[in-house]
Amino acid sequence: MGKEENTKERILEAARKIFHQKGLSGARMSEIAEAAEINKAMLHYYFKTKQDLFDHVFLEAFKQIFPQVISIVGSDKNLDEKIREISSFYNQLLTEKPELPVFVLSSIQENADHFVETITQNIPNNSMEIMGKLMMQIAAAHQKGEIRAIDPRHLIINLVAMSIFPFAMKPLLTKIFGMDEAAFQAFITERKTAVAEFVLNSITLKKES
Amino acid sequence: MGKEENTKERILEAARKIFHQKGLSGARMSEIAEAAEINKAMLHYYFKTKQDLFDHVFLEAFKQIFPQVISIVGSDKNLDEKIREISSFYNQLLTEKPELPVFVLSSIQENADHFVETITQNIPNNSMEIMGKLMMQIAAAHQKGEIRAIDPRHLIINLVAMSIFPFAMKPLLTKIFGMDEAAFQAFITERKTAVAEFVLNSITLKKES
DNA sequence: GTCTATATGTTGATAGAC
DNA sequence: GTCTATCAACATATAGAC
Structure with a gap:
Protein backbone atom coordinates (compact mmCIF):
# COMPACT_ATOMS: atom_id res chain seq x y z
CA MET A 1 0.00 0.00 0.00
CA GLY A 2 1.13 3.55 -0.65
CA LYS A 3 -0.65 6.76 0.17
CA GLU A 4 -4.09 5.34 -0.54
CA GLU A 5 -5.34 5.29 3.03
CA ASN A 6 -3.97 8.72 3.61
CA THR A 7 -5.71 10.14 0.56
CA LYS A 8 -9.00 8.44 1.25
CA GLU A 9 -9.02 9.79 4.79
CA ARG A 10 -8.18 13.27 3.57
CA ILE A 11 -11.13 13.08 1.19
CA LEU A 12 -13.43 11.98 3.97
CA GLU A 13 -12.25 14.72 6.27
CA ALA A 14 -12.92 17.34 3.62
CA ALA A 15 -16.24 15.77 2.68
CA ARG A 16 -17.38 15.74 6.30
CA LYS A 17 -16.55 19.37 6.80
CA ILE A 18 -18.40 20.50 3.70
CA PHE A 19 -21.35 18.10 3.68
CA HIS A 20 -22.04 18.74 7.36
CA GLN A 21 -22.41 22.42 6.69
CA LYS A 22 -24.04 22.50 3.26
CA GLY A 23 -25.71 19.15 2.82
CA LEU A 24 -25.74 16.99 -0.29
CA SER A 25 -27.00 19.46 -2.85
CA GLY A 26 -25.25 22.48 -1.36
CA ALA A 27 -21.81 20.90 -1.53
CA ARG A 28 -19.65 20.94 -4.67
CA MET A 29 -17.32 18.11 -5.57
CA SER A 30 -14.73 20.66 -6.70
CA GLU A 31 -14.97 22.30 -3.28
CA ILE A 32 -14.34 19.00 -1.54
CA ALA A 33 -11.45 18.24 -3.85
CA GLU A 34 -9.86 21.59 -3.11
CA ALA A 35 -10.26 21.14 0.64
CA ALA A 36 -8.67 17.71 0.36
CA GLU A 37 -5.88 19.16 -1.76
CA ILE A 38 -6.46 16.83 -4.70
CA ASN A 39 -8.36 17.12 -7.97
CA LYS A 40 -11.89 16.12 -8.82
CA ALA A 41 -10.90 12.99 -10.68
CA MET A 42 -9.50 11.51 -7.49
CA LEU A 43 -12.81 11.84 -5.74
CA HIS A 44 -14.42 9.67 -8.34
CA TYR A 45 -11.58 7.21 -8.14
CA TYR A 46 -12.21 6.58 -4.43
CA PHE A 47 -15.98 7.15 -4.47
CA LYS A 48 -17.80 6.38 -7.69
CA THR A 49 -20.37 9.15 -7.33
CA LYS A 50 -21.17 12.15 -5.17
CA GLN A 51 -24.04 10.18 -3.69
CA ASP A 52 -21.66 7.38 -2.68
CA LEU A 53 -19.39 9.79 -0.88
CA PHE A 54 -22.33 11.46 0.78
CA ASP A 55 -23.90 8.20 1.92
CA HIS A 56 -20.63 7.30 3.60
CA VAL A 57 -20.50 10.60 5.47
CA PHE A 58 -24.17 10.44 6.39
CA LEU A 59 -24.05 6.93 7.81
CA GLU A 60 -20.98 7.78 9.84
CA ALA A 61 -22.76 10.81 11.31
CA PHE A 62 -25.99 8.97 11.95
CA LYS A 63 -24.21 6.21 13.82
CA GLN A 64 -22.56 8.73 16.10
CA ILE A 65 -25.81 10.33 17.14
CA MET B 1 -54.91 44.23 -11.15
CA GLY B 2 -55.68 40.98 -12.88
CA LYS B 3 -54.51 37.57 -11.85
CA GLU B 4 -51.27 38.92 -10.42
CA GLU B 5 -52.01 38.31 -6.78
CA ASN B 6 -53.31 34.89 -7.59
CA THR B 7 -50.19 33.95 -9.52
CA LYS B 8 -47.79 35.34 -6.95
CA GLU B 9 -49.52 33.42 -4.22
CA ARG B 10 -49.44 30.22 -6.30
CA ILE B 11 -45.71 30.71 -6.76
CA LEU B 12 -45.18 31.19 -3.04
CA GLU B 13 -47.25 28.15 -2.19
CA ALA B 14 -45.20 26.01 -4.52
CA ALA B 15 -41.93 27.55 -3.36
CA ARG B 16 -42.81 26.90 0.29
CA LYS B 17 -43.59 23.29 -0.35
CA ILE B 18 -40.37 22.62 -2.23
CA PHE B 19 -37.94 24.86 -0.32
CA HIS B 20 -39.21 23.56 3.02
CA GLN B 21 -38.36 20.04 2.02
CA LYS B 22 -35.22 20.48 -0.07
CA GLY B 23 -33.71 23.76 1.02
CA LEU B 24 -32.21 26.42 -1.23
CA SER B 25 -29.69 24.38 -3.16
CA GLY B 26 -31.80 21.23 -3.34
CA ALA B 27 -34.74 22.97 -4.98
CA ARG B 28 -34.98 23.61 -8.72
CA MET B 29 -36.69 26.65 -10.19
CA SER B 30 -38.22 24.46 -12.89
CA GLU B 31 -39.66 22.24 -10.17
CA ILE B 32 -41.26 25.20 -8.45
CA ALA B 33 -42.60 26.50 -11.75
CA GLU B 34 -44.17 23.16 -12.51
CA ALA B 35 -45.75 22.92 -9.06
CA ALA B 36 -47.16 26.42 -9.51
CA GLU B 37 -48.40 25.49 -12.98
CA ILE B 38 -46.55 28.26 -14.74
CA ASN B 39 -43.23 28.47 -16.61
CA LYS B 40 -39.81 29.42 -15.34
CA ALA B 41 -39.85 32.89 -16.84
CA MET B 42 -42.76 33.85 -14.61
CA LEU B 43 -40.78 33.07 -11.50
CA HIS B 44 -38.18 35.60 -12.50
CA TYR B 45 -40.86 38.12 -13.34
CA TYR B 46 -42.24 38.04 -9.78
CA PHE B 47 -38.96 37.31 -8.01
CA LYS B 48 -35.80 38.53 -9.67
CA THR B 49 -33.61 35.63 -8.54
CA LYS B 50 -33.88 32.28 -6.85
CA GLN B 51 -32.26 33.81 -3.79
CA ASP B 52 -34.95 36.49 -3.64
CA LEU B 53 -37.70 33.92 -3.71
CA PHE B 54 -35.95 31.84 -1.11
CA ASP B 55 -35.34 34.77 1.21
CA HIS B 56 -39.03 35.53 1.11
CA VAL B 57 -39.94 31.96 2.05
CA PHE B 58 -37.28 31.78 4.72
CA LEU B 59 -38.26 34.98 6.47
CA GLU B 60 -41.89 33.97 6.46
CA ALA B 61 -40.97 30.65 8.08
CA PHE B 62 -38.62 32.19 10.58
CA LYS B 63 -41.24 34.68 11.73
CA GLN B 64 -43.70 31.89 12.34
CA ILE B 65 -41.38 29.97 14.63
C1' DG C 1 -48.67 39.30 -17.49
C1' DT C 2 -47.59 35.33 -19.88
C1' DC C 3 -45.24 32.65 -23.03
C1' DT C 4 -41.13 30.32 -26.17
C1' DA C 5 -36.54 30.21 -27.14
C1' DT C 6 -32.01 30.77 -25.87
C1' DA C 7 -27.74 32.53 -23.65
C1' DT C 8 -24.40 31.66 -20.16
C1' DG C 9 -22.26 29.40 -16.68
C1' DT C 10 -21.70 25.25 -13.56
C1' DT C 11 -21.63 20.66 -12.30
C1' DG C 12 -20.81 15.73 -11.88
C1' DA C 13 -18.49 12.51 -14.20
C1' DT C 14 -15.18 10.18 -17.62
C1' DA C 15 -11.22 9.37 -20.99
C1' DG C 16 -6.80 8.65 -21.30
C1' DA C 17 -1.73 9.94 -20.54
C1' DC C 18 1.73 9.16 -17.08
C1' DG D 1 -2.75 6.27 -7.95
C1' DT D 2 -2.65 10.70 -9.76
C1' DC D 3 -3.12 14.11 -13.10
C1' DT D 4 -5.09 17.25 -17.33
C1' DA D 5 -8.51 17.97 -20.48
C1' DT D 6 -13.04 17.57 -21.76
C1' DC D 7 -17.97 16.11 -22.25
C1' DA D 8 -22.80 16.12 -21.72
C1' DA D 9 -26.45 17.60 -18.85
C1' DC D 10 -28.55 20.83 -16.36
C1' DA D 11 -29.75 25.29 -13.93
C1' DT D 12 -30.45 30.07 -13.57
C1' DA D 13 -31.52 33.87 -15.87
C1' DT D 14 -32.83 36.90 -19.88
C1' DA D 15 -34.55 38.50 -24.59
C1' DG D 16 -38.22 39.42 -27.00
C1' DA D 17 -42.87 38.23 -29.19
C1' DC D 18 -47.67 38.43 -28.00
Whole structure:
Protein backbone atom coordinates (compact mmCIF):
# COMPACT_ATOMS: atom_id res chain seq x y z
CA MET A 1 0.00 0.00 0.00
CA GLY A 2 1.13 3.55 -0.65
CA LYS A 3 -0.65 6.76 0.17
CA GLU A 4 -4.09 5.34 -0.54
CA GLU A 5 -5.34 5.29 3.03
CA ASN A 6 -3.97 8.72 3.61
CA THR A 7 -5.71 10.14 0.56
CA LYS A 8 -9.00 8.44 1.25
CA GLU A 9 -9.02 9.79 4.79
CA ARG A 10 -8.18 13.27 3.57
CA ILE A 11 -11.13 13.08 1.19
CA LEU A 12 -13.43 11.98 3.97
CA GLU A 13 -12.25 14.72 6.27
CA ALA A 14 -12.92 17.34 3.62
CA ALA A 15 -16.24 15.77 2.68
CA ARG A 16 -17.38 15.74 6.30
CA LYS A 17 -16.55 19.37 6.80
CA ILE A 18 -18.40 20.50 3.70
CA PHE A 19 -21.35 18.10 3.68
CA HIS A 20 -22.04 18.74 7.36
CA GLN A 21 -22.41 22.42 6.69
CA LYS A 22 -24.04 22.50 3.26
CA GLY A 23 -25.71 19.15 2.82
CA LEU A 24 -25.74 16.99 -0.29
CA SER A 25 -27.00 19.46 -2.85
CA GLY A 26 -25.25 22.48 -1.36
CA ALA A 27 -21.81 20.90 -1.53
CA ARG A 28 -19.65 20.94 -4.67
CA MET A 29 -17.32 18.11 -5.57
CA SER A 30 -14.73 20.66 -6.70
CA GLU A 31 -14.97 22.30 -3.28
CA ILE A 32 -14.34 19.00 -1.54
CA ALA A 33 -11.45 18.24 -3.85
CA GLU A 34 -9.86 21.59 -3.11
CA ALA A 35 -10.26 21.14 0.64
CA ALA A 36 -8.67 17.71 0.36
CA GLU A 37 -5.88 19.16 -1.76
CA ILE A 38 -6.46 16.83 -4.70
CA ASN A 39 -8.36 17.12 -7.97
CA LYS A 40 -11.89 16.12 -8.82
CA ALA A 41 -10.90 12.99 -10.68
CA MET A 42 -9.50 11.51 -7.49
CA LEU A 43 -12.81 11.84 -5.74
CA HIS A 44 -14.42 9.67 -8.34
CA TYR A 45 -11.58 7.21 -8.14
CA TYR A 46 -12.21 6.58 -4.43
CA PHE A 47 -15.98 7.15 -4.47
CA LYS A 48 -17.80 6.38 -7.69
CA THR A 49 -20.37 9.15 -7.33
CA LYS A 50 -21.17 12.15 -5.17
CA GLN A 51 -24.04 10.18 -3.69
CA ASP A 52 -21.66 7.38 -2.68
CA LEU A 53 -19.39 9.79 -0.88
CA PHE A 54 -22.33 11.46 0.78
CA ASP A 55 -23.90 8.20 1.92
CA HIS A 56 -20.63 7.30 3.60
CA VAL A 57 -20.50 10.60 5.47
CA PHE A 58 -24.17 10.44 6.39
CA LEU A 59 -24.05 6.93 7.81
CA GLU A 60 -20.98 7.78 9.84
CA ALA A 61 -22.76 10.81 11.31
CA PHE A 62 -25.99 8.97 11.95
CA LYS A 63 -24.21 6.21 13.82
CA GLN A 64 -22.56 8.73 16.10
CA ILE A 65 -25.81 10.33 17.14
CA PHE A 66 -28.58 7.83 17.62
CA PRO A 67 -27.62 4.20 18.23
CA GLN A 68 -25.52 5.26 21.24
CA VAL A 69 -28.57 6.42 23.14
CA ILE A 70 -30.40 3.18 22.59
CA SER A 71 -27.32 1.41 23.88
CA ILE A 72 -27.28 3.47 27.07
CA VAL A 73 -30.99 2.99 27.60
CA GLY A 74 -30.52 -0.76 27.15
CA SER A 75 -27.73 -0.99 29.71
CA ASP A 76 -28.09 -2.33 33.25
CA LYS A 77 -27.58 1.02 34.94
CA ASN A 78 -30.25 2.56 37.10
CA LEU A 79 -32.47 5.37 35.87
CA ASP A 80 -30.44 8.20 37.40
CA GLU A 81 -27.27 7.01 35.78
CA LYS A 82 -28.86 6.52 32.38
CA ILE A 83 -30.24 10.04 32.39
CA ARG A 84 -26.99 11.64 33.41
CA GLU A 85 -25.04 9.55 30.93
CA ILE A 86 -27.20 10.47 27.96
CA SER A 87 -27.04 14.16 28.75
CA SER A 88 -23.32 13.97 29.23
CA PHE A 89 -22.78 11.96 26.07
CA TYR A 90 -24.49 14.49 23.82
CA ASN A 91 -22.87 17.41 25.55
CA GLN A 92 -19.45 15.99 24.83
CA LEU A 93 -20.12 14.86 21.26
CA LEU A 94 -21.86 18.05 20.14
CA THR A 95 -19.45 20.44 21.76
CA GLU A 96 -16.99 19.12 19.21
CA LYS A 97 -19.43 18.76 16.31
CA PRO A 98 -22.40 21.09 16.80
CA GLU A 99 -23.54 20.79 13.16
CA LEU A 100 -24.19 17.06 13.42
CA PRO A 101 -27.89 17.13 14.41
CA VAL A 102 -29.03 19.57 11.75
CA PHE A 103 -26.96 17.76 9.14
CA VAL A 104 -28.55 14.40 9.88
CA LEU A 105 -32.09 15.69 10.25
CA SER A 106 -32.02 17.88 7.15
CA SER A 107 -30.52 15.08 5.07
CA ILE A 108 -33.39 12.86 6.09
CA GLN A 109 -35.96 15.57 5.42
CA GLU A 110 -34.50 16.27 1.99
CA ASN A 111 -34.63 12.67 0.83
CA ALA A 112 -36.69 10.60 3.20
CA ASP A 113 -37.20 7.73 0.78
CA HIS A 114 -33.50 7.16 0.37
CA PHE A 115 -32.49 7.38 4.02
CA VAL A 116 -35.34 5.59 5.72
CA GLU A 117 -33.83 2.41 4.37
CA THR A 118 -30.35 3.29 5.59
CA ILE A 119 -31.79 4.15 8.97
CA THR A 120 -33.79 0.98 9.24
CA GLN A 121 -30.69 -1.10 8.72
CA ASN A 122 -28.71 0.80 11.34
CA ILE A 123 -31.10 0.94 14.25
CA PRO A 124 -30.59 -1.94 16.67
CA ASN A 125 -33.37 -4.37 15.84
CA ASN A 126 -34.09 -4.86 19.53
CA SER A 127 -34.90 -1.20 20.14
CA MET A 128 -38.54 -2.03 20.80
CA GLU A 129 -37.52 -4.55 23.46
CA ILE A 130 -35.22 -1.99 25.02
CA MET A 131 -38.08 0.47 25.27
CA GLY A 132 -40.14 -2.27 26.88
CA LYS A 133 -37.45 -2.90 29.46
CA LEU A 134 -37.23 0.82 30.18
CA MET A 135 -40.95 0.85 30.75
CA MET A 136 -40.53 -1.96 33.31
CA GLN A 137 -37.71 -0.09 35.01
CA ILE A 138 -39.85 3.02 35.27
CA ALA A 139 -42.80 1.03 36.55
CA ALA A 140 -40.62 -0.57 39.25
CA ALA A 141 -39.28 2.79 40.43
CA HIS A 142 -42.82 4.14 40.40
CA GLN A 143 -44.01 1.19 42.47
CA LYS A 144 -41.37 1.96 45.07
CA GLY A 145 -42.62 5.55 45.23
CA GLU A 146 -39.37 6.95 43.88
CA ILE A 147 -40.69 8.54 40.70
CA ARG A 148 -44.00 9.45 39.19
CA ALA A 149 -45.45 7.48 36.31
CA ILE A 150 -44.27 8.57 32.88
CA ASP A 151 -44.38 7.20 29.35
CA PRO A 152 -40.80 6.10 28.56
CA ARG A 153 -41.06 7.55 25.08
CA HIS A 154 -41.79 11.00 26.43
CA LEU A 155 -38.97 10.69 28.92
CA ILE A 156 -36.38 9.77 26.30
CA ILE A 157 -37.56 12.31 23.77
CA ASN A 158 -37.56 15.07 26.35
CA LEU A 159 -34.07 14.22 27.48
CA VAL A 160 -32.66 13.90 23.98
CA ALA A 161 -34.43 17.06 22.84
CA MET A 162 -32.98 19.13 25.65
CA SER A 163 -29.53 17.66 25.06
CA ILE A 164 -29.39 18.19 21.32
CA PHE A 165 -31.49 21.26 20.60
CA PRO A 166 -29.22 23.99 21.96
CA PHE A 167 -26.53 22.95 19.49
CA ALA A 168 -28.96 22.98 16.56
CA MET A 169 -29.99 26.47 17.67
CA LYS A 170 -26.47 27.72 18.32
CA PRO A 171 -26.46 30.58 15.78
CA LEU A 172 -29.86 31.76 16.96
CA LEU A 173 -29.12 31.44 20.65
CA THR A 174 -26.06 33.57 20.50
CA LYS A 175 -28.15 36.24 18.78
CA ILE A 176 -31.27 36.06 20.96
CA PHE A 177 -29.42 35.87 24.25
CA GLY A 178 -26.56 38.07 23.12
CA MET A 179 -23.83 35.52 23.74
CA ASP A 180 -20.38 35.39 22.26
CA GLU A 181 -18.57 32.11 21.69
CA ALA A 182 -17.20 31.97 25.25
CA ALA A 183 -20.61 32.67 26.77
CA PHE A 184 -22.13 29.94 24.65
CA GLN A 185 -19.52 27.45 25.81
CA ALA A 186 -20.16 28.39 29.42
CA PHE A 187 -23.88 27.99 28.86
CA ILE A 188 -23.36 24.54 27.34
CA THR A 189 -21.09 23.46 30.15
CA GLU A 190 -23.80 24.40 32.64
CA ARG A 191 -26.29 22.29 30.76
CA LYS A 192 -24.26 19.14 31.11
CA THR A 193 -25.60 18.74 34.63
CA ALA A 194 -28.55 21.16 34.40
CA VAL A 195 -30.39 19.03 31.86
CA ALA A 196 -30.09 15.84 33.90
CA GLU A 197 -31.18 17.70 37.04
CA PHE A 198 -34.12 19.20 35.19
CA VAL A 199 -35.32 15.76 34.15
CA LEU A 200 -34.72 14.18 37.54
CA ASN A 201 -36.52 17.03 39.27
CA SER A 202 -39.47 16.42 37.01
CA ILE A 203 -39.85 12.70 37.56
CA THR A 204 -38.62 12.30 41.15
CA LEU A 205 -41.22 12.24 43.90
CA LYS A 206 -39.92 14.35 46.75
CA LYS A 207 -40.15 13.07 50.28
CA GLU A 208 -40.98 15.57 53.03
CA SER A 209 -37.84 16.72 54.80
CA MET B 1 -54.91 44.23 -11.15
CA GLY B 2 -55.68 40.98 -12.88
CA LYS B 3 -54.51 37.57 -11.85
CA GLU B 4 -51.27 38.92 -10.42
CA GLU B 5 -52.01 38.31 -6.78
CA ASN B 6 -53.31 34.89 -7.59
CA THR B 7 -50.19 33.95 -9.52
CA LYS B 8 -47.79 35.34 -6.95
CA GLU B 9 -49.52 33.42 -4.22
CA ARG B 10 -49.44 30.22 -6.30
CA ILE B 11 -45.71 30.71 -6.76
CA LEU B 12 -45.18 31.19 -3.04
CA GLU B 13 -47.25 28.15 -2.19
CA ALA B 14 -45.20 26.01 -4.52
CA ALA B 15 -41.93 27.55 -3.36
CA ARG B 16 -42.81 26.90 0.29
CA LYS B 17 -43.59 23.29 -0.35
CA ILE B 18 -40.37 22.62 -2.23
CA PHE B 19 -37.94 24.86 -0.32
CA HIS B 20 -39.21 23.56 3.02
CA GLN B 21 -38.36 20.04 2.02
CA LYS B 22 -35.22 20.48 -0.07
CA GLY B 23 -33.71 23.76 1.02
CA LEU B 24 -32.21 26.42 -1.23
CA SER B 25 -29.69 24.38 -3.16
CA GLY B 26 -31.80 21.23 -3.34
CA ALA B 27 -34.74 22.97 -4.98
CA ARG B 28 -34.98 23.61 -8.72
CA MET B 29 -36.69 26.65 -10.19
CA SER B 30 -38.22 24.46 -12.89
CA GLU B 31 -39.66 22.24 -10.17
CA ILE B 32 -41.26 25.20 -8.45
CA ALA B 33 -42.60 26.50 -11.75
CA GLU B 34 -44.17 23.16 -12.51
CA ALA B 35 -45.75 22.92 -9.06
CA ALA B 36 -47.16 26.42 -9.51
CA GLU B 37 -48.40 25.49 -12.98
CA ILE B 38 -46.55 28.26 -14.74
CA ASN B 39 -43.23 28.47 -16.61
CA LYS B 40 -39.81 29.42 -15.34
CA ALA B 41 -39.85 32.89 -16.84
CA MET B 42 -42.76 33.85 -14.61
CA LEU B 43 -40.78 33.07 -11.50
CA HIS B 44 -38.18 35.60 -12.50
CA TYR B 45 -40.86 38.12 -13.34
CA TYR B 46 -42.24 38.04 -9.78
CA PHE B 47 -38.96 37.31 -8.01
CA LYS B 48 -35.80 38.53 -9.67
CA THR B 49 -33.61 35.63 -8.54
CA LYS B 50 -33.88 32.28 -6.85
CA GLN B 51 -32.26 33.81 -3.79
CA ASP B 52 -34.95 36.49 -3.64
CA LEU B 53 -37.70 33.92 -3.71
CA PHE B 54 -35.95 31.84 -1.11
CA ASP B 55 -35.34 34.77 1.21
CA HIS B 56 -39.03 35.53 1.11
CA VAL B 57 -39.94 31.96 2.05
CA PHE B 58 -37.28 31.78 4.72
CA LEU B 59 -38.26 34.98 6.47
CA GLU B 60 -41.89 33.97 6.46
CA ALA B 61 -40.97 30.65 8.08
CA PHE B 62 -38.62 32.19 10.58
CA LYS B 63 -41.24 34.68 11.73
CA GLN B 64 -43.70 31.89 12.34
CA ILE B 65 -41.38 29.97 14.63
CA PHE B 66 -39.35 32.22 16.89
CA PRO B 67 -40.65 35.74 17.51
CA GLN B 68 -43.94 34.31 18.77
CA VAL B 69 -42.26 32.70 21.74
CA ILE B 70 -40.57 35.89 22.76
CA SER B 71 -43.96 37.58 22.57
CA ILE B 72 -45.53 34.99 24.89
CA VAL B 73 -42.63 35.20 27.31
CA GLY B 74 -42.97 38.98 27.33
CA SER B 75 -46.71 38.93 28.09
CA ASP B 76 -48.29 39.62 31.48
CA LYS B 77 -49.41 36.07 32.07
CA ASN B 78 -48.16 34.04 35.00
CA LEU B 79 -45.51 31.39 34.63
CA ASP B 80 -47.91 28.45 34.40
CA GLU B 81 -49.84 30.04 31.62
CA LYS B 82 -46.75 31.02 29.64
CA ILE B 83 -45.42 27.49 29.76
CA ARG B 84 -48.67 25.90 28.69
CA GLU B 85 -49.15 28.46 25.96
CA ILE B 86 -45.72 27.94 24.40
CA SER B 87 -46.09 24.18 24.37
CA SER B 88 -49.55 24.48 22.90
CA PHE B 89 -48.48 27.02 20.30
CA TYR B 90 -45.75 24.82 18.86
CA ASN B 91 -47.88 21.73 18.98
CA GLN B 92 -50.50 23.40 16.87
CA LEU B 93 -48.15 25.10 14.40
CA LEU B 94 -45.94 22.07 13.80
CA THR B 95 -48.72 19.54 13.54
CA GLU B 96 -49.60 21.38 10.36
CA LYS B 97 -46.03 22.12 9.22
CA PRO B 98 -43.62 19.61 10.76
CA GLU B 99 -40.79 20.47 8.34
CA LEU B 100 -40.54 24.05 9.51
CA PRO B 101 -37.87 23.65 12.23
CA VAL B 102 -35.41 21.65 10.16
CA PHE B 103 -35.94 23.97 7.22
CA VAL B 104 -35.11 27.07 9.22
CA LEU B 105 -32.21 25.56 11.11
CA SER B 106 -30.57 23.95 8.09
CA SER B 107 -30.93 27.12 6.06
CA ILE B 108 -29.09 29.01 8.77
CA GLN B 109 -26.44 26.33 9.07
CA GLU B 110 -25.87 26.30 5.31
CA ASN B 111 -25.35 30.03 5.02
CA ALA B 112 -24.89 31.57 8.43
CA ASP B 113 -23.35 34.79 7.14
CA HIS B 114 -26.33 35.58 4.99
CA PHE B 115 -29.07 34.80 7.49
CA VAL B 116 -27.57 36.13 10.68
CA GLU B 117 -28.33 39.56 9.32
CA THR B 118 -31.89 38.65 8.42
CA ILE B 119 -32.34 37.17 11.86
CA THR B 120 -30.91 40.15 13.65
CA GLN B 121 -33.40 42.44 11.96
CA ASN B 122 -36.35 40.22 12.83
CA ILE B 123 -35.80 39.47 16.47
CA PRO B 124 -37.59 41.95 18.75
CA ASN B 125 -34.89 44.33 19.89
CA ASN B 126 -36.20 44.15 23.42
CA SER B 127 -35.65 40.40 23.74
CA MET B 128 -32.92 40.94 26.31
CA GLU B 129 -35.26 43.03 28.43
CA ILE B 130 -37.90 40.36 28.14
CA MET B 131 -35.48 37.76 29.41
CA GLY B 132 -34.66 40.08 32.29
CA LYS B 133 -38.33 40.40 33.18
CA LEU B 134 -38.70 36.62 33.05
CA MET B 135 -35.80 36.33 35.44
CA MET B 136 -37.60 38.66 37.84
CA GLN B 137 -40.82 36.68 37.52
CA ILE B 138 -38.97 33.47 38.31
CA ALA B 139 -37.18 35.09 41.23
CA ALA B 140 -40.49 36.31 42.65
CA ALA B 141 -42.10 32.87 42.41
CA HIS B 142 -38.99 31.37 43.96
CA GLN B 143 -39.17 33.88 46.82
CA LYS B 144 -42.72 32.80 47.51
CA GLY B 145 -41.56 29.20 47.68
CA GLU B 146 -43.61 28.19 44.66
CA ILE B 147 -40.78 27.10 42.39
CA ARG B 148 -37.13 26.29 42.64
CA ALA B 149 -34.47 28.64 41.29
CA ILE B 150 -33.69 28.20 37.60
CA ASP B 151 -31.85 30.13 34.93
CA PRO B 152 -34.57 31.51 32.61
CA ARG B 153 -32.49 30.67 29.57
CA HIS B 154 -32.40 27.00 30.49
CA LEU B 155 -36.11 27.03 31.21
CA ILE B 156 -37.03 28.50 27.83
CA ILE B 157 -34.61 26.36 25.87
CA ASN B 158 -35.81 23.22 27.59
CA LEU B 159 -39.41 24.03 26.89
CA VAL B 160 -38.84 25.00 23.27
CA ALA B 161 -36.59 22.00 22.69
CA MET B 162 -39.18 19.53 23.96
CA SER B 163 -41.90 21.25 21.96
CA ILE B 164 -40.07 21.36 18.65
CA PHE B 165 -37.76 18.38 18.58
CA PRO B 166 -40.28 15.56 18.11
CA PHE B 167 -41.35 17.13 14.83
CA ALA B 168 -37.78 17.46 13.61
CA MET B 169 -37.30 13.78 14.47
CA LYS B 170 -40.58 12.63 13.00
CA PRO B 171 -39.16 10.24 10.38
CA LEU B 172 -36.78 8.73 12.92
CA LEU B 173 -39.33 8.44 15.72
CA THR B 174 -41.78 6.52 13.66
CA LYS B 175 -38.98 4.08 12.83
CA ILE B 176 -37.44 3.75 16.29
CA PHE B 177 -40.72 3.47 18.14
CA GLY B 178 -42.48 1.62 15.37
CA MET B 179 -45.27 4.14 14.90
CA ASP B 180 -47.49 4.69 11.91
CA GLU B 181 -48.89 8.11 11.07
CA ALA B 182 -51.89 7.71 13.38
CA ALA B 183 -49.73 6.60 16.29
CA PHE B 184 -47.45 9.58 15.75
CA GLN B 185 -50.40 11.95 15.80
CA ALA B 186 -51.66 10.39 19.00
CA PHE B 187 -48.21 10.73 20.52
CA ILE B 188 -48.03 14.39 19.54
CA THR B 189 -51.47 15.09 20.92
CA GLU B 190 -50.40 13.61 24.25
CA ARG B 191 -47.38 15.88 24.31
CA LYS B 192 -49.45 19.04 24.07
CA THR B 193 -50.13 18.74 27.80
CA ALA B 194 -47.37 16.28 28.71
CA VAL B 195 -44.58 18.73 27.89
CA ALA B 196 -46.03 21.53 29.98
CA GLU B 197 -46.63 19.12 32.87
CA PHE B 198 -43.09 17.81 32.57
CA VAL B 199 -41.69 21.32 32.89
CA LEU B 200 -44.02 22.34 35.70
CA ASN B 201 -43.22 19.15 37.61
CA SER B 202 -39.56 20.00 37.32
CA ILE B 203 -39.71 23.56 38.60
CA THR B 204 -42.61 23.41 41.06
CA LEU B 205 -41.79 22.88 44.72
CA LYS B 206 -44.29 20.40 46.09
CA LYS B 207 -45.92 21.10 49.38
CA GLU B 208 -46.51 18.17 51.72
CA SER B 209 -50.10 16.97 51.52
C1' DG C 1 -48.67 39.30 -17.49
C1' DT C 2 -47.59 35.33 -19.88
C1' DC C 3 -45.24 32.65 -23.03
C1' DT C 4 -41.13 30.32 -26.17
C1' DA C 5 -36.54 30.21 -27.14
C1' DT C 6 -32.01 30.77 -25.87
C1' DA C 7 -27.74 32.53 -23.65
C1' DT C 8 -24.40 31.66 -20.16
C1' DG C 9 -22.26 29.40 -16.68
C1' DT C 10 -21.70 25.25 -13.56
C1' DT C 11 -21.63 20.66 -12.30
C1' DG C 12 -20.81 15.73 -11.88
C1' DA C 13 -18.49 12.51 -14.20
C1' DT C 14 -15.18 10.18 -17.62
C1' DA C 15 -11.22 9.37 -20.99
C1' DG C 16 -6.80 8.65 -21.30
C1' DA C 17 -1.73 9.94 -20.54
C1' DC C 18 1.73 9.16 -17.08
C1' DG D 1 -2.75 6.27 -7.95
C1' DT D 2 -2.65 10.70 -9.76
C1' DC D 3 -3.12 14.11 -13.10
C1' DT D 4 -5.09 17.25 -17.33
C1' DA D 5 -8.51 17.97 -20.48
C1' DT D 6 -13.04 17.57 -21.76
C1' DC D 7 -17.97 16.11 -22.25
C1' DA D 8 -22.80 16.12 -21.72
C1' DA D 9 -26.45 17.60 -18.85
C1' DC D 10 -28.55 20.83 -16.36
C1' DA D 11 -29.75 25.29 -13.93
C1' DT D 12 -30.45 30.07 -13.57
C1' DA D 13 -31.52 33.87 -15.87
C1' DT D 14 -32.83 36.90 -19.88
C1' DA D 15 -34.55 38.50 -24.59
C1' DG D 16 -38.22 39.42 -27.00
C1' DA D 17 -42.87 38.23 -29.19
C1' DC D 18 -47.67 38.43 -28.00
